[in-house]
Amino acid sequence: MYTAPRGTHDILPEEWPYWRYVINNIHETAALFGFEQIDTPIFETTSLYIRGVGEGTDIVDKEMYSFQDKGGEEITLRPEFTAGVMRAYLEHGMRVRPQPVKLYSIGPIFRFERPQAGRYRQHHQFNVEVIGEQDPAVDAEVISVAWHLFKRLGFRGLSLQINSTGCPKCRPGYLKELVAYYRQHENEICDDCKRRLERNPLRVLDCKNEQCQPVIAGAPHITDYLCDDCKAHFAGLRAHLDAIGLSYTVNHRLVRGLDYYTKTVFEVYAEGIGAQNAVCGGGRYDGLIEELGGPPTPGIGFGSGIERQILTMKEQGIEPPSLPKPKLFVAHVGEATHVEAFRLTMKLREAGLSALYGFGNRSLRSQMKSANRAGARFALILGEDEIAQGVVTVRDLEASTQEAVPRDQIIAWLQDKLLFGAPSGA
RNA sequence: GUGACCAUAGCUCAAGUGGCAGAGCAUCUGGUUGUGGCCCAGAAGGUUGUGGGUUCAAGUCCCACUGGUCACCCCA
DSSP states (O other): OOOOOTTOOOOOGGGHHHHHHHHHHHHHHHHHTTOEEOOOOSEEEHHHHHHHHOTTSHIIIIIOEEEEOTTSOEEEEOSOSHHHHHHHHHHTTGGGSSSSEEEEEEEEEEOOOOOBTTBOSEEEEEEEEEESOOOHHHHHHHHHHHHHHHHHHTOOSOEEEEEEOOOTTTHHHHHHHHHHHHHTTGGGSOHHHHHHHHHOGGGGGGOOOGGGHHHHHTSOOGGGTOOHHHHHHHHHHHHHHHHTTOOOEEOTTOOOSOTTOEEEEEEEEOSSSOSOOEEEEEEEOTTHHHHTTSOOOOEEEEEEEHHHHHHHHHHTTOOOOOOOOOSEEEEEOSGGGHHHHHHHHHHHHHTTOOEEEOOTTOOHHHHHHHHHHTTOSEEEEEOHHHHHHTEEEEEETTTTEEEEEEGGGHHHHHHHIIIIIOSOOO
16 A cells, blocks of 8 residues: 655644634734745756855765756756745845845655654645845744744744844854864864854754763854854844843854854744754845845745644644535436435525535435534435425424525525524634 | 664553453444434454474564664754
8 A cells, every 4th residue: 555755744634723713823923024925936956055055064975866857957856945935036136125035835855764753755845035124123924923823823832032143244253163162172072063063063063962062062152252243243133132031041052054144043943842943043144145146135934843833832722723525415316306305405605505415316315414523514405396386395404493494495495504593703 | 873661453542460452433234125323233444564493382582684663963
């Protein structure tokens, strides 16, 4: 038997209330903050990601779904949104639009990883980017988009961590200090950190290995080495977060796995969803657009995993509203009535009334069961008697009453009941 | 890529030390010539993840593989 590929999942009908709830809230939140939607392809030319995300990052080194298509193009299923959105910003000359350009996307992301709780090879993200403005108020606004969404979804126990990773002016100086410090403790750190020191020294800071903890604790803080510009920007971010009452902790060890981040980085964590508890991560990438061949343009964004948001909902007992069910079920008795019942079903739908038709030759009892289980409000019964009399028997499945309604009045009768007179709000 | 645990019906799980593969839920049918929910009866549903081994006999013991789950790395 075929099964879904490793790390992928079917989103079954019973899951969709969660998905619709989250997605609806995403659209509403984005609109509230004045973001516009953009969809980019789920694959791009491989070099875009190598260039944008950076060699030496885990994503590029070991997590990309890359392949050659039949035309010989090197293709990669998107492992993140930002590079693709920046490509689109440049390709469509969005710098001539009013700045900053505020964009959001929802869609699948692919990373070749070992699956575990909250981690999949295909997952979905809500992604936000603000391009063309370096004001730290933008950073605070972007963070508050995620925060607002999570509050709106009803999440409790959230925590926000922020840090600044500096810029090309000040980061090299800090890295020199960091590496020098680590050289003094070379025999106290794990093998991974020894490698990190060569390839991506910032990452030693978020090593979880027990033996490295004392070394990390004594390591210099990047915020002590920021240039005036970065220092002012970070202070500005904090001032704006304070102003809107969004509490955070500064985590000197928060770096992030992508090369393009400058200045602000942040993550939001949820409680109780397992080891993979980051529901949102992002940061500023003021050098990225230039790296991709565009003019110097600042930008900031985040990605937020929808599966992890849904996990959080389930963990915290947050029930999504249920999806609407068909209001009507058309049952029939006797073979001669099938076609007429089918036609009636279609008429109902054309009048905007959601309706199911009882397929096959099943007994009325069986059809009534189906109507009940489908959650229909009314069962419309069409038998030879009804056809002869020009009526439809309408059974109210909630009130357990029924009456004969003339065929030519049935739609108006149902609309009246369903829209105005109904005792049921569900 | 590394480690731990797990694998029996669509789902949740039974089947002392090896001895006829079962239940609940769900599905379908009937109990009412044309009436749902509750109840009752019945049916269908399995190569016990795959392959090998031990044994008179394997769901059960052994080995390998595959898959799943969780954790590490890293991240959403």
